[in-house]
Amino acid sequence: MRNKELTYKQIIETAYVMFSEKGFDQTSLSSIASEIGISKPAIYYYFKSKDELIKSLFEIIAKEIQSITFMDLETITPANFKQNLYLLGENTIKHQEKDHHFNHLFNQYMLLSTRDKDYSERLVKIQQHFLNTFHDMLTHGVKIKAIKDENILIKSQLLALVFDNITNFILTDMTLDFIKIWREAVDSVLNGIVNDEQ
Template sequence: MNTTSTYTVILETGYRLFAEHGFEKTSMAMIAKEVGISKPALYYHFLSKEAIIDVLFEEICKDIGFASFFNVQDYSKDNFEEKLIFDGLSIISKQKEDDNYSRIMNQYQALGYRNPKYSRKLLDSLDGFTVGFVELLRHGASIGAMADKDTLIKAQMLTMIIDSMDNFMSYGFEYGYEDIWTKAVKAIVLEDAVK
């Protein structure tokens, strides 16, 4: 039995079509046809294409937020390094699995140049990573997994590395992202670990 709602199918279809054709070239008629509903039925759920773009952006931002990948309570002294590496690698994995992610995020970044609400939300997402990493690193220090030193700088560096890898992947660079993240975690966070 398929329990996926029409609303969800519309968002998933919009995500794919926007990634494939761009915001400008994707029409409400295309989305309705692909979903298998009439245009009036589509308008029942979303008043405009812009409404779909907005809701989709909110959903993507929730999905890619710090808390989607890192849960501070799951970190212990014994697993801190390994878990930080693993959780960061899960971001890379997720992006590699979704061919549409980079294309649609590039479009949202372009929208951000014209509409500050998109750029603000993207900046808030990055800031959320910095805040999250600060909390995670302070937790690491409190449980004796690492020294309590330069926490904000380390959090900012980890955020910059995550964002840079995201950007480089979206450009199609075939770098050793797993090795980059692993070395970064070891060099930045655990260089002065309490043993």
């Protein structure tokens, strides 16, 4: 007799890894089951279909993105503004270099979204949230007079694009100095609009 919560947790965790490594289609429910040491129908006790299991994982990913890109604006001052932008990138880069599964899965949902309207709408919202995070950050910078109010919208979109693609490039075997690239991006974008730079 197994523990109910344990089994549920094992299915989620095993699916997370296997889906990321082999893809949704190439990972059968039986292979997930045998990896855990249970039978295939046991999975159907927890999830009414394979699609629902895939959807459950999406919810987990979506929540993780929220927490990764969270920024507490209250702690930002003109003195530490640029440093905080550096850190936002550096922390994420270090996090992604440890867990490749996250981005592999996310890419698969991106592909799913082209033929599934639900995923499409959810992903647009996530990307929007993502863009907003950087826009809020720069807007806050203007408000506390850390930077000048010049082209803030486009500049924040540019930062979001760089940030997002750094995580994609980490997945390939490219060995670039991503932290340096991110710092160059922040420096370039803020160049000329930073106040009080000595």
